[in-house]
Amino acid sequence: xxxxxxxxxxxxxxxxxxxxxxxxxxxxxxxxxxxxxxxxxxxxxxxxxxxxxxxxxxxxxxxxxxxxxxxxxxxxxxxxxxxxxxxxxxxxxxxxxxxxxxxxxxxxxxxxx
Amino acid sequence: xxxxxxxxxxxxxxxxxxxxxxxxxxxxxxxxxxxxxxxxxxxxxxxxxxxxxxxxxxxxxxxxxxxxxxxxxxxxxxxxxxxxxxxxxxxxxxxxxxxxxxxxxxxxxxxxx
Numbered sequence: 163x164x165x166x167x168x169x170x171x172x173x174x175x176x177x178x179x180x181x182x183x184x185x186x187x188x189x190x191x192x193x194x195x196x197x198x199x200x201x202x203x204x205x206x207x208x209x210x211x212x213x214x215x216x217x218x219x220x221x222x223x224x225x226x227x228x229x230x231x232x233x234x235x236x237x238x239x240x241x242x243x244x245x246x247x248x249x250x251x252x253x254x255x256x257x258x259x260x261x262x263x264x265x266x267x268x269x270x271x272x273x274x275x
Numbered sequence: 276x277x278x279x280x281x282x283x284x285x286x287x288x289x290x291x292x293x294x295x296x297x298x299x300x301x302x303x304x305x306x307x308x309x310x311x312x313x314x315x316x317x318x319x320x321x322x323x324x325x326x327x328x329x330x331x332x333x334x335x336x337x338x339x340x341x342x343x344x345x346x347x348x349x350x351x352x353x354x355x356x357x358x359x360x361x362x363x364x365x366x367x368x369x370x371x372x373x374x375x376x377x378x379x380x381x382x383x384x385x386x387x388x
Contacts, residue, residue, distance in 0.1 A: 171315075195376060204365065204381050205318075210374040250317060254375070261306060261375045262333065265317040 164189045164255040168266035175241045175273050183269045185234040185251035193254035194234045195263065196225050198247045205250065209236075241273045277301050279380035281366050287386045288356040296351040296383050298366030304378075305371040307349040308333075309341065311362040312382075318365065324349055325371075356387045 165188040175181055193212055197205040209218040211227035218225050224237045234251055248270050252263040282297045305326050310318040320333030324343040340352040363384050367377040
């Protein structure tokens with residue numbers, strides 16, 4: 163059974179600081195997704211990582227995937243208040259056939275002025 | 276292009292009642308999914324479908340049923356509602372070809388009392 167662990171689960175940052183959220187998973191997969199969820203809202207796709215060594219960047223967020231280590235990171239650079247949200251990683255556990263995802267529990271990020 | 280739509284947005288059910296959560300997508304996606312989200316627990320897959328007439332169980336299917344008679348619609352049926360089914364329900368869809376990311380609907384917040 164695929165297990166996906168995110169850490170930390172809660173992160174309080176000051177504006178302007180850098181930090182990294184980690185996503186570890188337990189079985190082989192080469193598809194990993196990052197989503198953002200604002201309070202009371204739906205999930206918004208941030209990054210799709212489809213191969214070992216994949217790196218994607220959008221604004222102050224950068225995601226990477228190391229399939230050998232079964233690890234993905236979401237790096238936040240010079241955080242701003244607008245980045246406050248819950249961030250989920252999700253791993254494809256279908257072996258590439260039905261694209262079923264297993265989600266981590268999420269990281270609640272709060273950026274303080 | 277509305278994407279994935281869900282109705283209703285909110286619903287309160289009494290124990291033992293039944294209801295159907297509606298989900299429609301207009302992106303001609305083959306794959307559709309139902310998730311539930313409980314506080315601090317991430318999303319768990321209830322059922323999924325890879326095309327009209329084809330459905331399969333996810334991680335937490337007990338107490339739910341689905342059908343897929345068209346590409347666009349994927350309703351979720353709750354029979355004999357129980358307090359344990361109090362949750363936020365998200366429908367999602369994805370294409371059969373890359374990058375396989377899932378697009379989520381706005382969610383239905385269900386309370387069973």
